[in-house]
Amino acid sequence: MSLRRRALLGTFLGLGAAGVGASVLGAAPAQAVSRPLDAPTQRFAIGVREYAWSRGNRRLTTRIFYPATGTPGGNPVTNAPVANGVFPIVEFSHGLGGNPESYAPLVRPLAEAGFVVPAPVFPTTSTGTPGNIQDVYNGNQSMDVSEVITRTLALNTTAGDPLAGHLDTAVGVGVAGHSLGGMTTHGLLTAWPDERIAAAVPFACVDMGNPSNRVTANVLFVHGDQDPICQxxxxxxxxxxxxxxxxxxxxxxxxxxxxxxxxxxxxxxIATYLDWMRWSLYGDTAARDRLPADATSGTTTTTWESTLTPPPAGAVVSLRSRANNQYVCAENGGAGQLVANRASVGPWERFDLIDLGSGAVALRSHANNQYVCAENAGAQPLVANRASVGPWETFQRVNNADGSVSLRAQVNSRYVSAQGGGSQPLIANATSIGPAESFDLVTG
Incomplete structure (x- = not known):
């Protein structure tokens, strides 16, 4: 990044309206794994404790927000008793000119949901400091976060500390941050890697370098496409x-x-952010399955990659369109788009219908053993080109009164349609069911 670009970031990178308001772990797993800890179902009250830590001559005052006893819904209570349980850690990094309190909308929900959240006050970029963004580009803030993670994990065995015995030190840690804090977060995955990280959510970040093979984390980016500060x-x-x-x-x-x-x-x-962390650190598959619905609104678009484990094989079926009585074909051995234009059934017209539970299914083509995908969140025709199943490859099966079925894409809640009476590729863009959205499932 050019010095001019950095200067522009130094001018604009901040909170905007928001401003008012020695490794302990080994390598983290790439994906959520089966674990003995269950994700909490209740909402917790929030406690907060302050620690006067440092890294060399860099003062790292850190406020740790945590699940506490008491009635949920209030402000954090200083030194409140820790709730019963063992909780994963998710560090949070504030933006330029901010502090942990100014980012309450991203910090408090984590603690309420059952995470311990260390939030450092960075020495040169917090409220009332000179705003030295070079401390992000030279890695100081990413290394500060690693120090805070080490210190927080050590509390689990610190005699007399209220958090002792309440920290999950086996699964890895999460990190998140916004703006300059998002860049700090991305730096921990790239130029200043911390292999303890199992989950990361950089909000409004810029690219801080090439990914490090030392870090294997589930990473969720959140960004506005008209962001004038972080491109x-x-x-x-x-x-x-x-x-x-x-x-x-x-x-x-x-x-x-x-x-x-x-x-x-x-x-x-918030819903997407919380469920990403619940899936990644608690192994909560229900949270994973909620992600597409969490992220959906009239002004959001979500790209998903490999967020679900490939399921086993299911029944062999062909799909015959009610619009033209033709079978759906994975054109060119699965390399092309799906079209309902074949009068007979061969490998290109056969699919494994895989039951994912709760009415959800996936289709795997016999032409190439790849899964059918609602490309670009349903904005482009269906193609059998994916090696694993995620939300883009998941469809809700709808059993119609006439004996046919319809398929509703999970990514956009639109129905798969044989457009033009089957003369055009299938696309998940229909809001209601008619002949073009109805298929007979022919087995065998």
């Missing part, structure tokens, strides 16, 4: 460079931070 294209580049599992939640027509605060897609932001 959307840079975040998309950062996303493209990382391996799956990953996702990108785009708030269309949105700037730098509106989606964080109450109103404007705040609900989608």
């Amino acid at each position: 959307y294209s840079s975040a998309r580049q950062a996303y493209a460079e990382l391996p799956a599992p990953k996702a990108f939640l785009t708030h269309r027509g949105t700037g730098h931070d509106q989606y964080i605060w109450s109103g404007y897609n705040h609900t989608q932001t």
